[in-house]
Amino acid sequence: MSLEQWLLAGAAVTTVAFFVVAIYSPSTFDPDPDWGVSDGCIGGLEHQDAGISFHYHPSLKVTMDGQQLQIASNAGIDQTGCREGMRWIHVHDSSESGFTTLHIETPDRLNVPLGSFFEIWERDGGPGLTDNRTFDINRNGISDWDEYEITMLVNGDENTKYESFVMEDLAQIELTFTSK
Numbered sequence: 001m002s003l004e005q006w007l008l009a010g011a012a013v014t015t016v017a018f019f020v021v022a023i024y025s026p027s028t029f030d031p032d033p034d035w036g037v038s039d040g041c042i043g044g045l046e047h048q049d050a051g052i053s054f055h056y057h058p059s060l061k062v063t064m065d066g067q068q069l070q071i072a073s074n075a076g077i078d079q080t081g082c083r084e085g086m087r088w089i090h091v092h093d094s095s096e097s098g099f100t101t102l103h104i105e106t107p108d109r110l111n112v113p114l115g116s117f118f119e120i121w122e123r124d125g126g127p128g129l130t131d132n133r134t135f136d137i138n139r140n141g142i143s144d145w146d147e148y149e150i151t152m153l154v155n156g157d158e159n160t161k162y163e164s165f166v167m168e169d170l171a172q173i174e175l176t177f178t179s180k
């Protein structure tokens with residue numbers, strides 16, 4: 001084969017390989033969560049303003065055993081480590097009956113996982129706190145995965161990323177916890 005034919009053959013193999021990977025392991029292309037976002041703080045006493053370039057609004061609704069759990073209306077605002085400031089994920093107004101808007105404001109384009117909001121909301125944890133990226137919605141120090149059946153819908157479709165789900169603008173995230 002000529003050099004040109006070799007190059008064409010190589011390109012064809014690469015293209016096929018791309019589709020094989022895309023079809024059989026779509027998670028290969030999922031963004032890696034930037035877990036450090038829960039430490040970010042806008043303004044306040046201890047942080048310089050970095051300048052906010054990205055500002056978007058997913059929303060969250062949590063139901064526990066048939067009862068909607070109200071998300072704290074000041075979650076992420078003026079908390080330990082971010083006094084008089086706001087975390088990069090925070091809440092201004094919470095809803096008792098519908099979705100609560102999460103405000104995500106970051107200086108760079110970051111992959112903000114749902115679990116980071118639970119860290120900021122202080123409803124994460126688990127046995128021995130070895131994995132602080134696990135839901136602990138009832139704040140008892142026991143992973144909710146041991147206590148509840150958990151389902152998650154994003155814009156009405158089932159989603160199995162849970163804590164690692166990278167939140168997008170206007171995504172409506174609905175979590176349901178049902179006691180085992």
Ligand SMILES: [Ca+2]
Nearest residue numbers: 136142143144
């Ligand atoms: Ca728990």
